[in-house]
Amino acid sequence: MLELRKDIFADERDDNLKEIGKPTQRQDMLGHVTGTSPYFNDHMLQGMLHLKVVRSTHSHARLRRIDTSEAERAQGVRRIIRGADVPVNLNTLLSLINFGKDDEPSLAVDKVRYKGEPIVAIVADSEREAFEAIAKVKIDYEPLATVFDVEDALKPGAPVVNEVYPRNTFTYHETYDRQQLRFGDADRALATADHVLEQRYQMSPIEHAPTETNGSIAAPDTNGRYIVYTSTQALFFSVDTCAKILDVPSNTFHFIGGTVGGGFGGKVDTLTEPLCILGAMLTGRPVRYVFGREEEMQYGPPRGAERIYIKDGVMRDGRIVARNIRAYFDSGAYTRLSSYAAVKCAAHLPGPYTIPNVHGDVYCVFTNRTPATAMRGFGVTAMDFAIECQMDKLAHLVGMDPMEFRILNAYRDGDMKAHRREAKNTALIECVQVAAEKAKWPIREEFRRMSSRKDGGGARAAIPATPPESHAPVAAPSQQRTTYDRAPVATREPPPPPPPPSSPTPPRPNAPSHGATRFSSVFGTRRR
Amino acid sequence: MAKTALQFRHNGRDVAIFVDGGTNLLVALRELIGDMTPKFGCGQGGCGACSVLVDGELHLSCLTLAETVAGRSVETLDGIKDGPNLHPLQRAFADNFAAQCGYCTPGMLMAAKALLDRNPSPSRDEVVEAISGNICRCTGYEPIINAVLAAASGGRARA
Numbered sequence: 001m002l003e004l005r006k007d008i009f010a011d012e013r014d015d016n017l018k019e020i021g022k023p024t025q026r027q028d029m030l031g032h033v034t035g036t037s038p039y040f041n042d043h044m045l046q047g048m049l050h051l052k053v054v055r056s057t058h059s060h061a062r063l064r065r066i067d068t069s070e071a072e073r074a075q076g077v078r079r080i081i082r083g084a085d086v087p088v089n090l091n092t093l094l095s096l097i098n099f100g101k102d103d104e105p106s107l108a109v110d111k112v113r114y115k116g117e118p119i120v121a122i123v124a125d126s127e128r129e130a131f132e133a134i135a136k137v138k139i140d141y142e143p144l145a146t147v148f149d150v151e152d153a154l155k156p157g158a159p160v161v162n163e164v165y166p167r168n169t170f171t172y173h174e175t176y177d178r179q180q181l182r183f184g185d186a187d188r189a190l191a192t193a194d195h196v197l198e199q200r201y202q203m204s205p206i207e208h209a210p211t212e213t214n215g216s217i218a219a220p221d222t223n224g225r226y227i228v229y230t231s232t233q234a235l236f237f238s239v240d241t242c243a244k245i246l247d248v249p250s251n252t253f254h255f256i257g258g259t260v261g262g263g264f265g266g267k268v269d270t271l272t273e274p275l276c277i278l279g280a281m282l283t284g285r286p287v288r289y290v291f292g293r294e295e296e297m298q299y300g301p302p303r304g305a306e307r308i309y310i311k312d313g314v315m316r317d318g319r320i321v322a323r324n325i326r327a328y329f330d331s332g333a334y335t336r337l338s339s340y341a342a343v344k345c346a347a348h349l350p351g352p353y354t355i356p357n358v359h360g361d362v363y364c365v366f367t368n369r370t371p372a373t374a375m376r377g378f379g380v381t382a383m384d385f386a387i388e389c390q391m392d393k394l395a396h397l398v399g400m401d402p403m404e405f406r407i408l409n410a411y412r413d414g415d416m417k418a419h420r421r422e423a424k425n426t427a428l429i430e431c432v433q434v435a436a437e438k439a440k441w442p443i444r445e446e447f448r449r450m451s452s453r454k455d456g457g458g459a460r461a462a463i464p465a466t467p468p469e470s471h472a473p474v475a476a477p478s479q480q481r482t483t484y485d486r487a488p489v490a491t492r493e494p495p496p497p498p499p500p501p502s503s504p505t506p507p508r509p510n511a512p513s514h515g516a517t518r519f520s521s522v523f524g525t526r527r528r
Numbered sequence: 529m530a531k532t533a534l535q536f537r538h539n540g541r542d543v544a545i546f547v548d549g550g551t552n553l554l555v556a557l558r559e560l561i562g563d564m565t566p567k568f569g570c571g572q573g574g575c576g577a578c579s580v581l582v583d584g585e586l587h588l589s590c591l592t593l594a595e596t597v598a599g600r601s602v603e604t605l606d607g608i609k610d611g612p613n614l615h616p617l618q619r620a621f622a623d624n625f626a627a628q629c630g631y632c633t634p635g636m637l638m639a640a641k642a643l644l645d646r647n648p649s650p651s652r653d654e655v656v657e658a659i660s661g662n663i664c665r666c667t668g669y670e671p672i673i674n675a676v677l678a679a680a681s682g683g684r685a686r687a
Contacts, residue, residue: 025622032630033618035565035605039631042564211569211577211631211665261567261631262665293570 028259037259039212040229045219045286049078051279052130052289054120054137055299056112059148059368060159061141063110068120071136076129078283081121083109086278087247092335093269096240101171103164104334104371106245106274112141113161113333114370116299123279123287150307150328150365161333161366170331170339170364177363179346183418184357184464186313189322193313195397200309201386205302205330208375212261214300215290216272218280226277227254232270233263241270242277253277265374269301269336304338304372305330306345306382310390313357318400318408322357323350327383329364332371337378339364344379350418351387352428353409354456356464358418403436404447414457422461426452536597538563539607545594553589553597554578557604565605565634569663576662579635580604586642588661605634608641617641620679621672628666635662640676649680 006015031037068080083089083105090102108119120137124130145159152158153168160166169177190196216230232238235257243250260267272289279287291300306329313322327345331338342364349360372378395405410428417423429452436443531546538561545560554571557563557580569577571590578589581603608615617640620626627633636659643650643658650658655676664672 023625026625026627028630029622029625029627032627032633033614033621033637034609035634035637037630039567041568044559044562044564209665211575211629211663212567213569260629262629264665290568293572293574 031259038256039259039261040216040231040257041212041288041290043217043229045217048217048219048286048288049123049125049279049283050127050130050289051121051123051276051287052127052134053107053118053275054122054134054139055295056108056115056117056119056139056141058112058141058143059115060144060146060161061112062144063108063112063119064140064142065138066120067138067140070138071120071122071133074124074129074133074136076125077122077133078125078285079123079279080133081107081123081275081278081282083107083119085282086245086274088245091241091245093237093241093337094335094340095244096237100335100339101164103162104336111144114368116295116370117333118275121275121279121289123283146368148367148369150305150330150363150367153365153367154328154363159368161368165335165366168366170335170342170366172339179342179360179362179364181346181349181358181360181418182466182469183359183420184322185467186322186324186357186359189357190311190313190324193321194316195314195394196311197314197390197394197397198309198311199386199390199393200307201382201389202307203305203382203385205305205369205372206375207297207300207302208262208264208266209297210260210262210264210266213291213293213296214267214271215288216276217286217288218273218277219286220280220284221254225252225254226280227256228273228277230255230257230273231260231263231267232257232273233260233265233267234270237268238270238273242273245274246277246281264376265303265378266300269371269373271300299370301332301336301371301373303375303378303381304332304341305369308383308386310386312390312394314394314398316398318395318398318405320353320355320394320409322359323353323355324359325349325361327360327362327386329362329379330369330372331364331366332369333366334371335364335366336371336373338372341372341374341379345383347419348380348383351384351391352411352426353406354411354415354423354460355409355418360418401443403432403441403443406432407443407447407450410452412452412454412456412460415460416463420463423456426456428452532595534595534598536599537601539603540601547594549595551594553580553582553587553592553594553602556594557589557602563604563606567631567634569631569635574663575632576635576639576659577632579638579662581638581642584642584645586639603638605637608637615641617644617676617679620675624671624675624678626668626671626675628664628668632662632664632666636664636672640672640679643676644680650676652677655680 028037072080086106089105092100092102094100108117122130122133147153147159161168214231218226218228221227235255239250239253239255276287276289308327311324312320314320329338329342342362345362350358392402395402407429411423411426413426415423429450534547535544547556554566557566566580566589567577569575573588573591580587580589582597583600617637639659639662655673
């Protein structure tokens with residue numbers, strides 16, 4: 001048995017990892033204060049060309065004709081790239097974990113689905129020449145009806161944004177049009193509650209606005225490989241996505257990243273690398289593709305908008321007895337990561353509270369808006385905003401202090417959560433107590449004495465009887481059929497509840513794609 | 529396209545380059561001289577990431593035509609160290625955790641240097657005013673303000 005001689009490096013690392021409570025300097029601080037941290041765009045390569053894309057001026061339109069003949073003759077233009085030049089011109093980011101269908105082209109071919117969608121890429125000697133050539137591309141659009149509102153998108157007759165999902169909702173496990181949570185009988189509990197409060201909450205899309213815009217530089221390397229400097233926040237994800245789109249083995253690429261000038265979730269979509277590498281492949285030269293500020297703000301993906309309806313039943317003593325939530329996550333024109341955001345939305349219901357009757361529906365909806373992506377707790381942030389606003393309103397309604405109201409309803413160790421998992425290591429009560437103390441907010445003695453570790457479980461650990469759905473909820477728009485359904489669907493059966501956490505592997509898409517690993521928080525299955 | 533010969537001082541050294549008409553100082557510094565310390569953030573004077581000093585005065589290099597610095601002295605973050613030794617502002621930024629992603633840091637440091645060069649003991653409000661044209665999207669303004677104040681008082685202590 002060979003052993004590393006740790007004594008040689010004893011003064012470098014003592015295996016004592018007790019760092020909490022001590023300031024620790026960032027390892028990249030010296031680079032930052034001297035301006036030598038290597039951002040992707042800090043590489044000037046000999047003979048570098050510049051790639052810019054022609055973006056759709058319409059939110060939804062058929063592409064009748066794309067005429068690049070004049071642009072091809074423009075000064076400095078090395079190569080025009082069209083959708084047909086992209087080896088695999090259809091992808092969805094989470095296909096790498098077998099989640100969702102390929103629904104987004106790198107360059108639009110027959111149709112554009114949001115304003116700013118890339119249609120043609122131009123590689124030129126300078127950025128200026130690329131922009132001048134862009135002005136010479138003529139595109140004949142046939143405008144189509146648009147839909148920008150999540151609930152409008154689910155109405156009968158709504159325009160179909162993305163033909164891969166003809167009902168304008170992401171399809172989970174190839175069957176379900178939503179994420180669904182059923183626990184107890186919310187309808188009955190609402191009917192007998194002392195008070196019922198229904199409210200509507202929404203959040204706009206939010207742009208990450210990193211100071212460094214998205215971009216990458218790709219260059220032919222020795223032995224047929226390509227070196228790629230990139231701003232990505234998800235380096236290996238980007239490598240695999242590029243390998244799929246460009247139809248080459250992933251070891252074709254040497255990605256260099258890690259120094260990111262602000263991301264906040266807006267640099268996980270592999271927005272620039274595939275076309276940048278393709279430009280290098282087609283010209284044999286280094287190619288840079290970097291977003292301008294306007295592109296970043298207008299066409300870079302934002303945090304997705306959400307609309308959330310909450311209907312709660314509460315008793316005079318302050319106990320919440322039912323919570324009914326219907327939420328719509330605006331994915332924009334393509335899935336990207338929003339399908340996963342909706343899973344997180346549903347996983348967050350009904351907030352950190354023990355509520356015996358919970359009814360939740362979360363839809364991932366397609367509209368003609370800019371595709372949404374990750375951003376700091378996406379899927380949870382807006383839901384939390386809505387739930388906590390609702391908690392304040394409920395407290396007011398029953399005449400309780402909002403802090404005490406939260407302590408009263410907080411989950412405790414041993415309680416059964418609506419997802420049918422036992423609550424463990426809960427600490428909301430203690431958090432509220434500390435927050436009240438720090439804010440010098442008076443709470444009564446009995447609430448100061450409450451604990452997450454006491455009085456949980458017992459009756460609160462029971463799984464209530466959950467009635468099968470005998471009828472379609474009146475208000476759920478997804479129950480309405482649109483005329484754009486491709487195949488007639490037989491009588492709609494009540495959708496079964498989502499598979500329990502320990503169920504076998506969910507069905508896979510028909511065409512297996514790269515890297516079939518399991519992602520526990522998406523599927524609810526354990527990582528293997 | 530006709531190019532114009534351009535000479536100026538860059539961090540104390542004379543440099544000569546040929547620029548296209550309309551080339552801005554940011555592109556000239558980064559792509560023709562190879563000084564990557566000024567950053568592109570917006571190209572429209574909104575973020576301050578490209579800030580440099582021209583004859584000691586703070587300028588947004590993305591909005592400065594390269595040809596206007598002919599014969600003048602341009603100073604960037606690359607020039608503020610004393611050999612291998614960090615400038616007091618750089619040390620103060622490091623000690624006060626005043627950088628997160630680091631992308632706004634070069635512009636912040638040049639804005640701070642412009643302030644301290646003309647006002648060695650600024651008030652907190654003056655520091656805020658001095659960096660008000662520089663966006664830190666990681667929103668680390670408090671440590672940045674503290675770092676500038678620390679560098680200012682550190683400089684006084686040495687004087």
